[in-house]
Amino acid sequence: MMDNDKPLLLMLGDSLIDYGEWHRRLPGYRVISSGIPGERTEGLLNRLPLRLPAGTPDGIVIMSGTNDIVFGDLGFVDLLARIITLLRASCHNSEIVITSLLPYEIPGLIDVVHAANQQLTFICEEHGCHFFDLCSPFENSFDELFDFDGVHLSNLGYRLWASYLDEYLRKLLAKPVD
Numbered sequence: 408m409m410d411n412d413k414p415l416l417l418m419l420g421d422s423l424i425d426y427g428e429w430h431r432r433l434p435g436y437r438v439i440s441s442g443i444p445g446e447r448t449e450g451l452l453n454r455l456p457l458r459l460p461a462g463t464p465d466g467i468v469i470m471s472g473t474n475d476i477v478f479g480d481l482g483f484v485d486l487l488a489r490i491i492t493l494l495r496a497s498c499h500n501s502e503i504v505i506t507s508l509l510p511y512e513i514p515g516l517i518d519v520v521h522a523a524n525q526q527l528t529f530i531c532e533e534h535g536c537h538f539f540d541l542c543s544p545f546e547n548s549f550d551e552l553f554d555f556d557g558v559h560l561s562n563l564g565y566r567l568w569a570s571y572l573d574e575y576l577r578k579l580l581a582k583p584v585d
Contacts, residue, residue: 413437414580415462417501419490420470421446422559423509432569436576439464447474448483452490456497463498465580468539468572470506473558476523477513484526491534502579503536506572510546512557537579544571 416436418424424442439459443450448471469490475483487505494503507524510517524542531538544567545552552564560568 411437414465414576415439416576417457417459417464417467417498418442418470419451419467420506421451421474423470423473424468426559427565427568429569432565433573433576435573436466442470445474446471447478447480448472448486448490452486452493455490455493464501466502466504466576467494467498468504468506468576472508472523472527473511476508476516476519477511477558481519481523484523484530487527488530488534491530491536495534503534504539504575504579505531505536506539507542510542512553539572539575541568541571 414436416429416433417439418427418429418441420442422442422444424440425444427440427442429436429438429440441457443454451469451471469487471487471490472483475481491503491505494501505527507527508520510520520542524540528538545564548567550563550567551561552567553559554561
């Protein structure tokens with residue numbers, strides 16, 4: 408398959424996106440990875456709209472909110488709704504996928520993560536985009552998926568994410584056969 412035949416995928420978020428090596432992990436896609444370490448959801452909102460040299464993406468994957476929730480700011484869900492609205496205006500044919508927050512290994516945070524993921528589900532339903540639950544596979548795995556800080560991912564964590572994301576996107580972005 409030639410590169411131009413591969414779906415164009417825009418990945419937005421923080422260090423979890425930036426450190427993902429998505430070109431290597433998702434070889435079936437042309438990936439534009441736009442993650443900024445330390446960025447909160449408001450920062451992502453402020454850098455939109457993006458100028459994309461490769462054209463309109465087939466899919467947009469957003470993983471944002473980690474830095475917000477770690478610092479106790481739960482207002483990021485409303486900001487994600489605004490991000491979706493902006494992306495819809497400029498990329499109206501793109502499939503938008505919001506990735507759940509992960510079960511970070513920080514004491515006392517899991518209930519907040521679950522509540523935020525519930526809100527993200529509603530935002531996705533309300534705005535006609537897709538909620539990608541990555542929290543459940545992470546909770547059900549016995550592998551060491553996080554690095555020492557309990558937030559960033561190990562190689563196994565990225566491998567699990569890429570595997571589930573690839574499977575999800577193959578179905579979502581499949582072209583109908585004539």
